[in-house]
Amino acid sequence: MSRFLHTKYSSLTPYDTSEEVESLKGYLRLNTNESPFPPSNNVIKYAREAARGMNYYSDPECRLLAEKLSSMFGIKPENIVFGNGSDEILNFIFMAFCENGAAFPEITYSFYKILADFHGVDCVRVPLREFRIVPEDYANMNGRTIFIANPNAPTGIALTLAELERIITSNPDSLIVIDEAYVDFGAESAVKFIESYDNVIITRTFSKSRSMAGARLGWCMTNEALARDIRNIKNTLTPYNINAMTQAAGLGALEDDEYTRKNINVICRVRDNTKNRLREMGFEVLDSLTNFLFARHEKISGGKIYSSLRKRRIIIRHFEEISDFNRITIGSPEQMQITLEVLRDIVSHETR
Numbered sequence: 001m002s003r004f005l006h007t008k009y010s011s012l013t014p015y016d017t018s019e020e021v022e023s024l025k026g027y028l029r030l031n032t033n034e035s036p037f038p039p040s041n042n043v044i045k046y047a048r049e050a051a052r053g054m055n056y057y058s059d060p061e062c063r064l065l066a067e068k069l070s071s072m073f074g075i076k077p078e079n080i081v082f083g084n085g086s087d088e089i090l091n092f093i094f095m096a097f098c099e100n101g102a103a104f105p106e107i108t109y110s111f112y113k114i115l116a117d118f119h120g121v122d123c124v125r126v127p128l129r130e131f132r133i134v135p136e137d138y139a140n141m142n143g144r145t146i147f148i149a150n151p152n153a154p155t156g157i158a159l160t161l162a163e164l165e166r167i168i169t170s171n172p173d174s175l176i177v178i179d180e181a182y183v184d185f186g187a188e189s190a191v192k193f194i195e196s197y198d199n200v201i202i203t204r205t206f207s208k209s210r211s212m213a214g215a216r217l218g219w220c221m222t223n224e225a226l227a228r229d230i231r232n233i234k235n236t237l238t239p240y241n242i243n244a245m246t247q248a249a250g251l252g253a254l255e256d257d258e259y260t261r262k263n264i265n266v267i268c269r270v271r272d273n274t275k276n277r278l279r280e281m282g283f284e285v286l287d288s289l290t291n292f293l294f295a296r297h298e299k300i301s302g303g304k305i306y307s308s309l310r311k312r313r314i315i316i317r318h319f320e321e322i323s324d325f326n327r328i329t330i331g332s333p334e335q336m337q338i339t340l341e342v343l344r345d346i347v348s349h350e351t352r
């Protein structure tokens with residue numbers, strides 16, 4: 001810490017990106033839930049064309065993207081706001097709407113706690129029960145903004161729309177943020193609730209099913225009043241938050257939805273097959289509706305599995321605080337075949 005740093009930033013706990021650095025080149029990265037597939041050719045074509053115009057500022061409203069999503073989801077373009085990744089949208093939400101505090105599951109996307117701490121937001125962390133979010137545990141959160149990743153991360157388990165609706169209706173004075181980063185891999189979107197309730201925001205991303213994690217593009221869908229508040233914060237801090245190449249790339253992806261659907265089908269098939277193979281090897285694996293699996297072995301610690309895979313140049317995500325479990329991103333069929341072979345080797349060696 002330099003002597004010039006504002007004291008309010010003296011004890012920050014940034015998001016851990018240590019496993020994502022350059023030095024990991026040559027490793028099979030199954031630790032950050034990216035897509036193993038490149039973006040569609042359409043994405044590359046549109047981004048390249050947009051690069052020619054980068055002497056001009058990008059469109060602060062991302063109008064073409066908003067219109068396209070508006071027709072896909074049946075909501076007005078002005079009810080959509082874009083972020084530099086959905087992480088930026090989450091940041092705007094923490095800034096805008098958490099005066100009465102926040103509430104989210106004890107085990108969930110770690111960024112919620114990081115943002116809450118950064119903004120000095122008091123938060124309640126609600127324990128999971130057998131790795132599940134129980135809607136009744138969120139009854140009457142007294143105006144706290146409630147963050148629910150659906151499906152949840154890193155468990156991969158999704159709530160039904162009826163369960164989500166119980167959280168919404170039991171908290172009429174709270175804002176409910178439904179983070180649908182992984183919804184395309186089998187869960188049902190709650191987007192229809194933004195019509196029927198005035199306290200719902202849905203966040204989405206191009207990072208997972210649309211193979212664009214490196215482009216940084218996310219969005220939220222909500223009602224007019226909430227969208228206006230978020231847009232005001234965005235236009236105060238970072239009016240040109242989405243660069244021109246990324247806006248064009250996003251449009252390219254939306255116009256090639258068939259490519260996205262095809263990749264989603266492959267990921268879901270490989271996920272379910274990997275789950276079955278892992279269970280045969282003695283792993284407990286939760287039923288995931290995402291592009292990752294959350295698993296522990298009956299005899300081998302999570303730390304041991306993680307470090308043994310790392311030695312064989314495969315990186316998965318180990319959580320110190322949930323030490324038995326690891327999160328494994330679903331890669332391509334070939335990558336998962338290699339990973340399963342290495343795991344089979346590790347299990348037979350460690351249980352001899």
Ligand code: PMP
Pocket residue numbers: 084085086087088109149153179181204205206207213216217218
């Ligand atoms: N929500 C959840 C649950 C996530 O796992 C992630 C990815 N780490 C994000 C949001 C943020 O994604 P992005 O900023 O890439 O849109």
